[in-house]
Amino acid sequence: MIILFLAVLILAAVFTGFLLLKKNYEKTDYYAQTKNSYISMILDKGRRGEFYTYKNLKALKGYKRFLFNLYLPKENGETTEVDVVLLHESGIYVLESKNYSGWIFGTESEQYWTQTLKAENGRTQKNRFFNPIIQNKVHLKWLQRFLADKTLPFYSYIVFSERCTLKDIRLTGKEHYVIKRYDILDAVRQNAAKAGKKLSKERIDAIYKKLYPLTQADTAKKMAHIENVRSKQQKAGLERKNEKFVKRATGK
Numbered sequence: 001m002i003i004l005f006l007a008v009l010i011l012a013a014v015f016t017g018f019l020l021l022k023k024n025y026e027k028t029d030y031y032a033q034t035k036n037s038y039i040s041m042i043l044d045k046g047r048r049g050e051f052y053t054y055k056n057l058k059a060l061k062g063y064k065r066f067l068f069n070l071y072l073p074k075e076n077g078e079t080t081e082v083d084v085v086l087l088h089e090s091g092i093y094v095l096e097s098k099n100y101s102g103w104i105f106g107t108e109s110e111q112y113w114t115q116t117l118k119a120e121n122g123r124t125q126k127n128r129f130f131n132p133i134i135q136n137k138v139h140l141k142w143l144q145r146f147l148a149d150k151t152l153p154f155y156s157y158i159v160f161s162e163r164c165t166l167k168d169i170r171l172t173g174k175e176h177y178v179i180k181r182y183d184i185l186d187a188v189r190q191n192a193a194k195a196g197k198k199l200s201k202e203r204i205d206a207i208y209k210k211l212y213p214l215t216q217a218d219t220a221k222k223m224a225h226i227e228n229v230r231s232k233q234q235k236a237g238l239e240r241k242n243e244k245f246v247k248r249a250t251g252k
Contacts, residue, residue, distance in 0.1 A: 029066050030054050033215055049099030049181075050083050053159050056184050062089040062192065063201045065208045071217040071225060072142040079225045082139045085211065087204045090192035091153035094143060095184075096136045101163040107170040108133050116167075132158045133176050146214075147207065153198050155191060159184050 022038040025031055030051050031038075041047045054066055067085040074080060086093035106113030112128040119125045136156045144154065156176040160166060169178050179187050199207075217225075 025051075028054070030068060033066075033212075034068050045099040046097070049097040049159075049161060052181055053084050053095055053097050053184060056181060057086060057188060059185060060086075060088065060188055060192070062197075063204060064088040065204055067208065067211050067215055069217075070143075070211060070214040071221060072139065072146055072214060074142055078228050079217075079221065080138050080142050081225060082143065085143070086188070087199070087207055088188075088192060089197045089199055089204070090195040091155055091198050092143075092207070093155045093157060093188060094136060094139050095157045095159055096132050096139070097159050098132055099161045099163075101161065103165050103167040104160060105168045106131060108172045108176065115164075133171075133178070136176065147210065152207075153195065157184065157187070 025038045025041070028051075030036070030041075034047075036044075036047050041051050050068060054068070057064075057066075065087045067087070068083070070082040070085060071079040072082060082094060083097040084095040086095065100115055102115045102117040104113060104115055108131075111131055111134065113131055115127045115129060117125045117127070133156070136158060140154055140156055144150075144152070158176065158178045159181050160179070162180055162182055164180075166178065166180065171178065177187060
């Protein structure tokens with residue numbers, strides 16, 4: 001009887017903790033904008049990576065606003081999706097979230113990077129994924145074109161999970177940053193201190209107002225984006241399971 005009573009207490013505590021986490025999550029900008037449920041965020045590694053990137057950056061001082069999952073229009077009628085955009089006094093931060101584990105290898109110029117994992121049989125498993133720097137260059141291109149303002153300062157950040165090791169990442173320029181998620185706040189703080197105040201509160205709000213509708217894509221637009229991405233991946237000969245290759249119907 002005592003064991004049963006203790007088990008009930010433990011389950012009650014776990015459930016209460018879950019409800020508290022869920023309640024706090026539903027107060028965030030991420031939930032307000034994406035409407036992704038707490039359960040779906042926890043179970044989907046892509047969404048989880050986006051949320052934790054946002055969560056780590058919430059402590060950044062200065063006026064700021066966040067945007068998630070922007071479906072930017074391209075001139076050929078397709079869209080490109082940006083994971084997270086931070087509008088801050090120091091500029092516009094375009095963040096590509098990679099919620100990977102294992103060892104990560106890649107250079108700035110090569111088309112594909114490599115994820116190395118230890119398989120159950122003790123051997124290593126290697127997966128290729130599209131170079132996230134090139135991916136974010138595409139995001140920057142269409143975001144800059146959509147905003148049509150050459151005076152805006154942009155910064156590109158590739159944010160990897162704490163579960164991975166950036167084993168050999170070779171960058172030739174200084175336009176892009178490749179970091180672990182727990183370093184993102186310090187990295188942005190340093191950049192903000194160096195850049196200084198570039199955008200006023202009013203300008204940030206105006207940019208937010210212009211970009212916000214792109215975060216509210218309907219299911220048809222999301223499905224069209226998913227099919228287009230899948231088609232390109234199949235042509236490239238990549239396994240869809242390697243990254244965000246199996247796209248969620250109401251996500252990316």
